[in-house]
Amino acid sequence: MIAVQQNVFESFLRKQDEKSWNRVLSQLIPLIHPVDQIATQIWFSFWPLKLSQSLQQSADPALKAKEMLLDGRYRLEDQIDSSVEFLFGSRYWAQVKMALLARAEGCGSMEGLELERLIRDVADAAARKAKASVSVLLGISAIACMIVQQVGMVAFVTAAPKPKPVSSDNSSAEDVLRDRNEKPKQGLFSFLKSTDKRYAVAFRENGKGCAFEAVRGQDLSMACATDKKDYRSGDHRRIEGPIPCQCRSGACGYCWIGVLSGKERLSEVTDFERKRLSYFGYFSTDNTDNNEDTQPHIRLACQAKCYGDVSVVIPPWNGVLNGRT
Numbered sequence: 001m002i003a004v005q006q007n008v009f010e011s012f013l014r015k016q017d018e019k020s021w022n023r024v025l026s027q028l029i030p031l032i033h034p035v036d037q038i039a040t041q042i043w044f045s046f047w048p049l050k051l052s053q054s055l056q057q058s059a060d061p062a063l064k065a066k067e068m069l070l071d072g073r074y075r076l077e078d079q080i081d082s083s084v085e086f087l088f089g090s091r092y093w094a095q096v097k098m099a100l101l102a103r104a105e106g107c108g109s110m111e112g113l114e115l116e117r118l119i120r121d122v123a124d125a126a127a128r129k130a131k132a133s134v135s136v137l138l139g140i141s142a143i144a145c146m147i148v149q150q151v152g153m154v155a156f157v158t159a160a161p162k163p164k165p166v167s168s169d170n171s172s173a174e175d176v177l178r179d180r181n182e183k184p185k186q187g188l189f190s191f192l193k194s195t196d197k198r199y200a201v202a203f204r205e206n207g208k209g210c211a212f213e214a215v216r217g218q219d220l221s222m223a224c225a226t227d228k229k230d231y232r233s234g235d236h237r238r239i240e241g242p243i244p245c246q247c248r249s250g251a252c253g254y255c256w257i258g259v260l261s262g263k264e265r266l267s268e269v270t271d272f273e274r275k276r277l278s279y280f281g282y283f284s285t286d287n288t289d290n291n292e293d294t295q296p297h298i299r300l301a302c303q304a305k306c307y308g309d310v311s312v313v314i315p316p317w318n319g320v321l322n323g324r325t
Helices: 002-014 018-031 034-046 049-056 061-067 088-105 115-130 134-151 153-158 173-180 220-224 271-280 288-292
Strands: 198-202 211-215 256-261 298-300 310-313
Touching (some): 002 153, 018 034, 018 049, 018 115, 018 134, 034 088, 034 310, 049 061, 049 134, 088 115, 088 134, 088 153, 115 134, 211 220, 271 298
Antiparallel strands (some): 198 211, 256 298, 256 310
């Protein structure tokens, strides 16, 4: 009976289109704790529904991937758990998973099901289990539902748990927000010595040494090349530094990033960069916030010049979605 109930839950989610999700997210984003408001939007930009649907609906997914010029790790089903690691709410990922499965088992029919209510139910149940604020769980609960829609319940349930080292980080959501806005010597970037004209760019907030320096006015792609660690052995797209690159002129789209915090400390997006982001399909042209925001949360690192400390997230893939899906 559980399998039937899960199929009802999954079938309902598979009926949701991008417009449904955009509408629901516009209602939920203001209710999500500020620590994960932008992170949630970044995740949905990194893993758009149109990408999975394009591959699933193709008679030859491998050929479709070539047509879309996909490079890197673009299959969400291969990185379900790791895809959410940059969210503060990921520390409650186990509770969210259990809450979603319990909600799925309770779905006997689609009658009366609503996407927003479904997400809220999962967040409420997970928050009770985790003894945490619903607002902290809301974003990652929406993500969990989208993951099930894209990869299916079986893949979601059987995703191999990745063992994590014991962490002594007991930072609250408020602690994280405060650290993001503090000077390097006081917060996340304490190991870097910054002057008025040099800034710290973190590319993994909870990773020791995961930051590089940018000179005032320097684009993030060139700045990251000063980090001489071996990133290429783990990702062939990372030729110089942690941010993938190929051209550094906005032509390839390899260097797209999510700006987790400090987007206002980057140069304003130019018409050229906005057109390239739209061409690659890295954000929806239906999203008015992306069209009007002069400093959006999705950028091309080669076009974004640094004027302060920022924290970014690097997607594991790149490609061309618009006009090819």
